[in-house]
Amino acid sequence: MKNLTVLLFALVALSMSLSADSLAVYVGYEDNLRSSGFAPTPWIGDTYNGQTVISQTNPSGITFDSGAVRIDNTGATSIAISNFQVSFNGGSYVVNIWGAGTQLTLLPGQSGIFTQFPNNNENFDSSDQGLFGGTPPATLEPNNADGNGNTNLIGGCSSGAAFTAAYSGPGGACNPANAGVITFDENGNPVSFVDSGFILNTGEWDFVNNSLYGEDGNESINWNTLGGTSRGGTIPEPASALLLSAGLGLLGLLRRAATRRIDR
Secondary structure (H helix, E strand, O other): OHHHHHHHHHHHHHHHHHHHHOOEEEEEEOOOOOOOOOOOOOOOOOOOOOOOOOEOOOOOOOOOOEEEEEEEEOOOOOOEEEEEEEEEHHHEEEEEOOOOOEEEEEOOOOEEEEEEEEEEEEOOOOOHHHOOOOOOOHHHHHOOOOOOOOOOOHHHHHHOOOOOOOHHOOOOOOOOOHOOOEEEOOOEEEEEEOOOOOOOOHHHHHHHHHHOOOOOOOEEEEEEEEEOOOOOOOOOOHHHHHHHHHHHHHHHHHHHHHHHHOOO
């Protein structure tokens, strides 16, 4: 009983730490080229948690066609973000445009966004980096016609389909090794995060071609926690949900054990 109690508190503490780290990282896509395009919310210049969302660039007048990475400082001290870069498809394509002068210092509770630069709307056009190219395989198309249960119009590696080994196995476009990897220094310490939902490269295909499925080619995707696949919003981090469920399950076991002891 004692060991079970210790394990329960360890799992609950771990699940809490996953949701209460000093920073949280989100991925999305901003497209204002198309009439139905939108910016992930909150966006640069918005007030969020009582503070202005900042960026490495001034967004005034920019035509965006760009992946975006948001970092929230969820701790009690300021954090400095530097040496930011994103790599795709096993490191075969690396975006390292954020050099000197693009560092961000985030106050406690503040958010910062790394995205394209004002003078070049192609320098983080991450939707172009998908291994599927212009259109996804028919089984991973971004609609419900094939019965795969996907309704978010991302498709590709972000589809709701059950991937076969051809997609998710070695050499497959949807293999986790091909997911985007975000790296940067946090107060001088290197950290990395994996976009396992393939949000930044829009499901491993360029869904400007969503016109094939009744859209206008809008590539916008709202903020997603890493591992998310939602076109319009965020979803819980899977690891946190799993650990929390495990903790609650153990709590139930403890209660039943205590009840049996009382009955005796």
